[in-house]
Amino acid sequence: MAMQVISANRLVDGLVVYMTGGGGWSERIADAQAVTGKEVGEVAMAAARVAEEARIIVEPYLIDIDESSGERRPTRYRELIRAKGPTVRLDIGKQAEL
Amino acid sequence: MPLIKNKQIVADTWQYVGDEAAIPADGGVIVSLARWQAERSVLVGRNAPLGIRLKSDESAEAIADDLPRFDVVALEFPTFKDGRPYSTVRLLRERHHYTGELRAVGDILRDQLQFMRRCGFDAFEFADETAAEKAISAFDEIEAVYQTAADWRRSAAMIRTDTANAFLNGTCG
Amino acid sequence: MYLYDTIDQSLVDQRVEQFRGQVRRRMAGELSEDEFKPLRLMNGLYLQLHAYMLRVAIPYGTLSSHQMRKLAHIAQRYDKGYGHFTTRQNLQFNWPKLEETPDILAELADVQMHALQTSGNCIRNVTADQYAGAAADEVADPRITAEVVRQWSTLHPEFSFLPRKFKIAVTGSSRDRAAVRVHDIGLVVKRDEAGAIGYQVIVGGGLGRTPMIGATVRDFLPKRHLLSYLEAILRVYNQAGRRDNMYKARIKILVHALGAEEFIRRVEAEWEAIRDSAVDLPAGEHDRIATFFAPPRFEALPNNDGEFARYRLEDREFAQWARTNVAPHKQLGYAIANISLKPEGGIPGDATTEQMNAIAAIAERFSFGEIRVTHEQNLVLPHVRQADLYGVWQTLKSHDLATPNLGLISDIIACPGMDYCSLANARSIPLAQDISKRFADLRRQHDIGELKVKISGCINACGHHHVGHIGLLGVDRKGEEYYQITLGGSADENTNLGKIVGPAVPYDKVGSAIETITNTYIGLRADGESFLDTYRRVGNDPFKETLYAAH
Structure with missing residues (x-):
């Protein structure tokens, strides 16, 4: 079954963030808590919506990830770009800070 | 529901009557366009104030000839994104010269009040008291206007033309 | 200004x-x-x-x-x-x-700027010919009209919650650089036989999911009626435009559904009721706005400045830039200089802080402090003395702003695409970069001649692909980036929508497809024929054959 993490944008600066185990939010997908299965996903989403209510993040949603290469990567290309930064500006975004 | 008129929260003396509900003998009632069209003679014969409520797809023309019979016309915003009532209300005020209360009802939010007032609304129905209180300051956030509309505020162009004329006529300074 | x-x-x-x-x-x-x-x-x-x-x-x-x-x-x-x-x-x-x-x-x-109405279902920022006030072929300055429309549309109380966004473009020249036929309303400023200013009013053009070319609803609307007429059009649209389906909510769909004749009838009826009302500007206000657009203090100069001619002979690189990036000015001895924001391998339309400051300084010194932005994502110095062009070019060059490619294959329009945009299905910018590198050889670009490539990363068509001579539209095929190719579009006074040439091609095949298309054109062209001329003569078929036979 596919592994997922929750992603969103942080309210104050709009940056892409991922939900961590302690209910916190990190800019790095590696820090995110992975969930498997529909029910676990829904529980996690409920926690994310609480963070949305608390004005920490906006528009949370689950994304599929893949760890088979040893590195955690989103499955969809769009999410990979969100996790790294613009493919045409490798000097900016998360990819520049790693 | 809390009602703002003249930048104040006032008591609403009107009552909405559903299409199936009995019409009370006394007091002001607001009915739908459908009910007005179906029970016109009964409603006219009733010796109490009458109001009408239009949905956003119902036009000013549908009631234009009957306007003197209504003390209130309520225009419904099913969502604040539905901008049709802005045209309807201007037509009622400017083209059909309606002088009674024009009430904005439905999804009424603070940040649309300025536009609504400019188009001719003079009463705003809010879902709760707190929202209504906080909304009152919204009317005065932006003073300058570029367009003429149903609030008869002087547009930027008019003010500029006046200033220029005053200058030419030597009445300035 | x-x-x-x-x-x-x-x-x-x-x-x-x-x-x-x-x-x-x-x-x-x-x-x-x-x-x-x-x-x-x-x-x-x-x-x-x-x-x-x-x-x-x-x-x-x-x-x-x-x-x-x-x-x-x-x-x-x-x-x-x-x-x-x-x-x-x-x-x-x-x-x-x-x-x-x-x-x-x-x-x-x-600095008298804002971000008002750059989004939302309202009247968006009004656009105009970037050569306004400078073009040799100009009939009347569109900026006066555009400023009148800007003010009227700003925080318009009735039209801030329209069925959908609404874009107005203005040109004052017979050569259309503002793409007025693919806007919700396009205005062509013109003069009648007596020399009075008025407008051809075009309604219902647009790109996006359902591209359409606008219909002319008025051949000549006298200047004084502009705002009441616009108000009539917008009121008809606000009341009758569809609100049940956002993809069918633009005014073009309404015009199409009613038919141009019925749409015009409704607009005219509405206008009869409000014409000659206070909606229109007092005459003095139009004149007041017009004074801001009086020509700058041009010097009396001879045309074809000697130094300009000499440098073109002496410096081939400069001559090339002058040929592509300089346009004729209405004032003798002056020229319009285009700044390309499409360097080889660059991101179309991007400018750094350092470049913006450099352009500001050049404009201040050589162009009466004026800069224009074009819808093709370049910048313009509208009023440069011909004698100053060489110096301007040298400075631009030192900031990587002097690529001599205006209107050529590497002068590509590209929306931000999936590198930035949350709506995109595919990337746009890397394709533009790839094409501009493939065709980096300027001699080759010049040999191909005028060719407008326009790339959109989704059906919303911010990259105007429908009106590209070659258009590329990014689509998502099971998570892979594919691109649909259209040919023969154009956004000028002879507006055409491009035709899809065949099945979409994957990301890594787009560059070679563009090469195939240009090679096919070169093989087919008659003397002096541009890509568009040849395409209009031969149609899709020869391109289809070479493109899909090769794959």
Whole structure:
């Protein structure tokens, strides 16, 4: 079954963030808590919506990830770009800070 | 529901009557366009104030000839994104010269009040008291206007033309 | 250029404070994201793939040096040191923080700029011919009309919640550089036989999901009636435009559904009721606005400046730039200089803080402090003395701003695509970079001649692919980036929508497909025929054959 993490944008600066185990939010997908299965996903989403209510993040949603290469990567290309930064500006975004 | 008129929260003396509900003998009632069209003679014969409520797809023309019979016309915003009532209300005020209360009802939010007032609304129905209180300051956030509309505020162009004329006529300074 | 008076200034200042209050209420939890979103959008603040994006209005693409320096400063202080000029003559900052946006807007208001109505279902920032006031072929200056429309449309109380967004473009020249036939309303400023100013009014054009060319609803509308006529069109649309389906909500769908005849009948009926009312501008106000667009103090100069001619003979590189990037000016001895924002392998439309400051300085010294933004994502120095062109070129070159490719295959329009945009299905920018590298050889580009490549990363068509001589539309095929190729589009006075040539091709095959298309053209062209001429003569078939036989 596919592994997922929750992603969103942080309210104050709009940056892409991922939900961590302690209910916190990190800019790095590696820090995110992975969930498997529909029910676990829904529980996690409920926690994310609480963070949305608390004005920490906006528009949370689950994304599929893949760890088979040893590195955690989103499955969809769009999410990979969100996790790294613009493919045409490798000097900016998360990819520049790693 | 809390009602703002003249930048104040006032008591609403009107009552909405559903299409199936009995019409009370006394007091002001607001009915739908459908009910007005179906029970016109009964409603006219009733010796109490009458109001009408239009949905956003119902036009000013549908009631234009009957306007003197209504003390209130309520225009419904099913969502604040539905901008049709802005045209309807201007037509009622400017083209059909309606002088009674024009009430904005439905999804009424603070940040649309300025536009609504400019188009001719003079009463705003809010879902709760707190929202209504906080909304009152919204009317005065932006003073300058570029367009003429149903609030008869002087547009930027008019003010500029006046200033220029005053200058030419030597009445300035 | 138009300069704000105290009324204009108070409006943008108070609008900034209004937005500051809205942000404060959002942070304090008084507004939910659902409630806040339309408010931030009405101030041009989007939430994109990586961060917020602020779209700054550049009304009819006109900027002063002073304003350009402010944009450079904002890029440096609040963003990541660059900005992106768009196909709507606007500028986008890709990394602003929500909490700092009110300060950015206050900085903009300091230089008479704003982000009003750069999003939302309202009348968007009005666009115009970038050569306004300078073009040799100009009949009348479209900026006067554009400023009149800008003011009328700003915070319009009746038309801020239309069925869908609404774009107005103005040109004052027979050569259409503003793509007026693919806007919700296109205005062509013209003169009647007596020399009086009026407008051809075109309604219902647009790109996007259902591309359409606008219908002329009035051949000549006298100038004094402009605003009442626009108000009549917008009122008909506001009441009758579809609101049940956002893909069918633009005015083009209404015009199409009613038929042009019935649409015109309704507009005329509405207009009869409001013409000669206070909606139209007092005559003095039009004249007041027009004075701001009086020509700058040109010197009396001979045409074909000797030094300009000499440098063209002596310096081949300069001569090449002068040939592609310089356009004729209406004033003898002057020229229009285009600044290409499409360097080889670059991101179309991007400019760094350093480049923006350099352009501001050049414009100040050599172009009466004026800069224009084009819908093809380049910049323009509208009034340069021919004698100064060599020096201007050298300075531009030192900032990588002198690529001599205007109108050539590497002068590509590309929307931000999936590298930035949350709506995109595929990337646009890397394709533009790849094509510009493949065709880096300028001799080859010149040999191919005029060829407009336009790339959109989704069906919303911000990259205007429908009107590209070659158009590329990104589509998502099971998670892979594919591109549909259209041929034969054009956005000029003979507007055409491109035709799909065949099945979409994958990302890594697009470059070679473009090479096949240009090679096919070169093999087929008759003497002096441009790509578009040849295409119009031979149609899709020969291209289809070479493209899909090769795969």
